[in-house]
Amino acid sequence: MAVFEEQRPRLFALAYRLLGSAAEAEDMVQEAYVRWSQAGPVEVPAAWLTRVVTNLCLSQLTSARRQRESYVGPWLPEPVLTGDGALGPLETVEQRESVSLGVLILLERLTPVERAVFVLREAFGHGHAEVAGILGITEAHSRQLHRRARAHVGEPRKRFESDREHHRRIVRGFLRATLGGDVAALERLLADDVVAWADGGGTATAARRPVYGRARVLRYLSGLTNRPEAAGIAWDIVEVNGEPAVVVHDPGGGLLAVFAVEIADGRVAAVRTIVSPAKLAFAATQLM
Structure with a gap:
């Protein structure tokens, strides 16, 4: 229990960036806890939980896309107050940019797996070897997906206010x-x-x-x-x-x-x- 609770804030921050929904992110973290409580000994808890939450979010993103097709009016991400660190450290421009509503909307352009690679690399600094392990893909495929995601998201990010x-x-x-x-x-x-x-x-x-x-x-x-x-x-x-x-x-x-x-x-x-x-x-x- 203590190990999971130590990881909970990071897992919520990851799930929110992947889904753009705080309520859904909480659900994914709770489901990860259920799976954690039923699992046997885990050698590297942080890596195991990251993989579980990421893959839960990938499944959720697939169904969320269908729901948003019938959404009434423009869809915007759920706002989260971040002054108390609810989404992790936001000291750098890159960290703040990764949770801005503008960038979260741009991430909607990506396929679920492109979004996962982008978030794991850009917001959490995982290397391509780690990303590949989390998603069950090759390192070369991770690099390809990351390039593709940056091409979709990169240009409009220049509008971000850094000061x-x-x-x-x-x-x-x-x-x-x-x-x-x-x-x-x-x-x-x-x-x-x-x-x-x-x-x-x-x-x-x-x-x-x-x-x-x-x-x-x-x-x-x-x-x-x-x-x-x-x-x-x-x-x-x-x-x-x-x-x-x-x-x-x-x-x-x-x-x-x-x-x-x-x-x-x-x-x-x-x-x-x-x-x-x-x-x-x-x-x-x-x-x-």
């Missing part, structure tokens, strides 16, 4: 301008090609399609803050998935939404809003 304090200042300015109805300030902050996505999961009011371009996103944001229900809610900036984000609370303290703001070249390049209650459940427990 954390600079990112926070822009998010703070974005929040002030949005809440204050300062259209001129907000217009200066938004990139020409800014995009806004919203994930309501079919259970909460949200735009069913992405909103493209500065003018349309301005109208979209103004519409959100002008709603009658916006009165009395509270806003704050916290670290979500390694980056500053805006969290919205109702008067009773319940979590209503998370706005993840992606910065590129000093401007807001993307706004990803999660309002689906199911998607907010994990973050809500973190805030308690």
Whole structure:
């Protein structure tokens, strides 16, 4: 039990990066515990558990893809508050990038095994020999899958904002301008090609399609803050998935939404809003 509990945070961080879902990641880790408790002596527990969790996630990814084909509106990953280390160390740009919502969305382009190779290599630093052993493939195949994954994901990653304090200042300015109805300030902050996505999961009011371009996103944001229900809610900036984000609370303290703001070249390049209650459940427990 003690050995498994020591590994649990790392296993959750791995499963979350593979699935983009905190709830599913917890399920995979719990299933790994069941298998661990039923297994005999294990020579290298960390390697054994990594292999079990990775392969459980590969199976889950296959079924998740079918479910997302019928998902209502844009699908976004579940937000996770990371200020307390919930997804492991995020000290480097590469570590923070590996859990950012933008990169997790890009990973949806990959096949399950490409995603596994990418995460094991990029986020956890496993060599190709180790990756091959975990996935039951050859080392040459691991290298090939990694090259293919990087080709799919690599180019858009250049948009990632590396300066954390600079990112926070822009998010703070974005929040002030949005809440204050300062259209001129907000217009200066938004990139020409800014995009806004919203994930309501079919259970909460949200735009069913992405909103493209500065003018349309301005109208979209103004519409959100002008709603009658916006009165009395509270806003704050916290670290979500390694980056500053805006969290919205109702008067009773319940979590209503998370706005993840992606910065590129000093401007807001993307706004990803999660309002689906199911998607907010994990973050809500973190805030308690």
